[in-house]
Amino acid sequence: MTEIFGVPTQALFGQLLIGLINGSFYALLSLGLAVIFGLLNIINFTHGAQYMLGAFCAFLLLNKLGVGYWWSLAAAPLIVGALGVVIERLMLKHLYKLDHLYGLLLTFGLALIIQGVFRNEYGSSGQPYPIPQELAGGHNLGFMFLPNYRAWVIAVSLVVCLATWFVIERTKLGSYLRAATENPALVQAFGINVPRMITLTYGFGVALAAFGGVMAAPIYQVSPQMGADLIIVVFAVVVIGGMGSIMGSILTGFGLGVIEGLTKVFYPEASNTVIFIIMAIVLLIRPAGLFGAQK
Amino acid sequence: MLAIFALAPLVVYPVFMMKVMCFALFACAFNLLIGFGGLLSFGHAMFLGTAGYITAHAAKVWGFPPELAILAGTFSSFVLGVVTGLLAIRRQGIYFAMITLALAQMIYFFYLQAPFTHGEDGIQAVPRGRLFGFIDLTSITTMYYTVLVVFIAGFLLIWRTIHSPFGQVLKAIRENEPRAISLGYDTTHYKFQAYVLSATLAGLAGATKAIVFQLASLTDAHWTMSGEVVLMTLLGGLGTIFGPVVGALIIITMENYLAHLGAWVTIAQGVIFVICVLTFRRGVIGEIANLLKKPL
Numbered sequence: 393m394t395e396i397f398g399v400p401t402q403a404l405f406g407q408l409l410i411g412l413i414n415g416s417f418y419a420l421l422s423l424g425l426a427v428i429f430g431l432l433n434i435i436n437f438t439h440g441a442q443y444m445l446g447a448f449c450a451f452l453l454l455n456k457l458g459v460g461y462w463w464s465l466a467a468a469p470l471i472v473g474a475l476g477v478v479i480e481r482l483m484l485k486h487l488y489k490l491d492h493l494y495g496l497l498l499t500f501g502l503a504l505i506i507q508g509v510f511r512n513e514y515g516s517s518g519q520p521y522p523i524p525q526e527l528a529g530g531h532n533l534g535f536m537f538l539p540n541y542r543a544w545v546i547a548v549s550l551v552v553c554l555a556t557w558f559v560i561e562r563t564k565l566g567s568y569l570r571a572a573t574e575n576p577a578l579v580q581a582f583g584i585n586v587p588r589m590i591t592l593t594y595g596f597g598v599a600l601a602a603f604g605g606v607m608a609a610p611i612y613q614v615s616p617q618m619g620a621d622l623i624i625v626v627f628a629v630v631v632i633g634g635m636g637s638i639m640g641s642i643l644t645g646f647g648l649g650v651i652e653g654l655t656k657v658f659y660p661e662a663s664n665t666v667i668f669i670i671m672a673i674v675l676l677i678r679p680a681g682l683f684g685a686q687k
Numbered sequence: 688m689l690a691i692f693a694l695a696p697l698v699v700y701p702v703f704m705m706k707v708m709c710f711a712l713f714a715c716a717f718n719l720l721i722g723f724g725g726l727l728s729f730g731h732a733m734f735l736g737t738a739g740y741i742t743a744h745a746a747k748v749w750g751f752p753p754e755l756a757i758l759a760g761t762f763s764s765f766v767l768g769v770v771t772g773l774l775a776i777r778r779q780g781i782y783f784a785m786i787t788l789a790l791a792q793m794i795y796f797f798y799l800q801a802p803f804t805h806g807e808d809g810i811q812a813v814p815r816g817r818l819f820g821f822i823d824l825t826s827i828t829t830m831y832y833t834v835l836v837v838f839i840a841g842f843l844l845i846w847r848t849i850h851s852p853f854g855q856v857l858k859a860i861r862e863n864e865p866r867a868i869s870l871g872y873d874t875t876h877y878k879f880q881a882y883v884l885s886a887t888l889a890g891l892a893g894a895t896k897a898i899v900f901q902l903a904s905l906t907d908a909h910w911t912m913s914g915e916v917v918l919m920t921l922l923g924g925l926g927t928i929f930g931p932v933v934g935a936l937i938i939i940t941m942e943n944y945l946a947h948l949g950a951w952v953t954i955a956q957g958v959i960f961v962i963c964v965l966t967f968r969r970g971v972i973g974e975i976a977n978l979l980k981k982p983l
Contacts (some may be wrong), residue, residue: 501960
């Protein structure tokens with residue numbers, strides 16, 4: 393067996409792959425957080441719970457209605473996104489004039505409720521979700537075995553992230569969005585319905601989280617706690633990247649996933665903490681984050 | 688309040704009241720930071736947990752007497768407060784909350800893996816020992832009044848801090864930071880001091896708790912604990928003096944009576960959060976103070 397730096401290549405590339413997968417989810421979630429924060433000025437603590445909701449939505453669609461993976465991939469984000477719209481209209485809307493911290497506290501409370509309800513119903517253990525038939529199996533690349541489904545997750549996350557970047561940075565709709573982030577009152581004065589835009593933005597960010605959840609379902613098990621610890625890592629990712637730039641969120645997400653994977657190979661004890669350590673270092677050197685604007 | 692807590696063991700189970708006092712001190716320490724400094728820390732569990740572990744380890748493995756063990760635990764939280772404070776204070780508002788949460792999660796993973804904490808089991812059967820060599824803490828009554836003294840001392844220190852010139856500057860920073868800067872105050876320095884003081888007092892609460900329950904476990908270092916202390920303070924009233932005590936009393940009582948319902952406790956906590964933020968932002972004591980038109 394060949395080795396690189398004294399580590400078998402199989403293990404190295406295996407962890408690299410897992411790192412890229414985790415990175416896909418970090419990127420999808422931190423992207424959603426950044427988009428929501430940009431327009432609503434709220435850190436969406438419910439994001440982890442909404443990711444979990446996406447996975448459970450797919451699980452329930454499969455087991456109660458017999459709806460498969462492909463339909464779930466479209467339906468779950470729509471359902472969870474619609475739920476997000478309801479939350480924004482009923483609750484978040486009242487908080488925009490207050491200190492940002494109240495948004496954080498409210499969404500934290502919502503996350504507790506959602507997680508509590510599912511823990512009550514399904515316990516803490518995970519539920520299995522099968523890999524769709526079309527993507528079962530894998531390819532032997534010579535230096536490693538690549539399961540098809542994992543390749544699919546990485547590719548689709550990349551496409552979705554880049555599409556989001558394209559829409560926000562390169563289209564007219566995106567330019568409205570960026571303008572409203574800078575100065576909502578002025579944009580409203582130009583006749584654009586800013587409140588509706590805010591609602592849809594929140595719905596979209598939440599849908600991204602749910603989309604991540606559906607894709608994660610066959611890889612990790614579907615469990616009520618799956619989003620809770622992930623969201624804290626994503627917060628660290630957001631602090632490292634800075635929320636100013638969409639591309640920054642994507643790059644930081646994937647990059648940190650890979651670093652985490654490599655840590656598992658070379659120094660497994662630190663694999664849980666490496667992202668937080670990087671965050672501490674970044675705070676010392678560049679407090680605004682790698683891609684954040686210094687204010 | 689002193690009279691209520693001093694006489695409480697006659698009517699209520701003393702161990703329950705000791706738990707309330709430990710959490711009340713924890714919440715008061717937290718409130719010093721958010722209510723008067725305007726900084727929301729989402730990682731205060733790291734101070735509670737750290738002090739608990741160090742105290743338990745010092746008392747059990749190193750054989751420290753209880754007063755020195757508590758001191759060691761409190762000091763470790765002070766050190767942790769200095770280190771994390773230097774990092775977290777570099778960002779404001781929402782970022783501050785996320786950074787403290789992430790740092791606390793890092794500390795949590797450290798305790799999960801470090802051998803001296805015994806992972807999921809925690810440090811069990813911590814000896815209570817004899818305070819100053821002659822006060823036997825194994826008796827419930829002496830333990831109760833020792834906790835009462837610690838709690839009142841911590842509470843008075845916070846009360847004194849809030850009403851000192853230092854506390855007034857903190858309030859000024861919370862209300863209008865640019866103005867405080869223009870008046871010549873080094874606001875970062877003030878915030879850092881408030882953070883470290885809050886961390887140390889949270890540590891005192893954690894250290895005392897470890898001696899009372901003879902246990903230091905991962906629960907105290909987990910992010911749910913950080914969320915709980917936010918909830919206690921929010922429910923009691925941010926920036927009020929008695930609010931965190933009342934909040935701790937309500938939340939601990941609720942947990943005690945709902946404990947057999949499992950996940951419903953989490954749901955109830957979430958619902959209280961949502962209701963507080965949407966309709967009840969002053970909290971219980973804050974609303975009463977508003978009715979009486981004087982600060983409590």
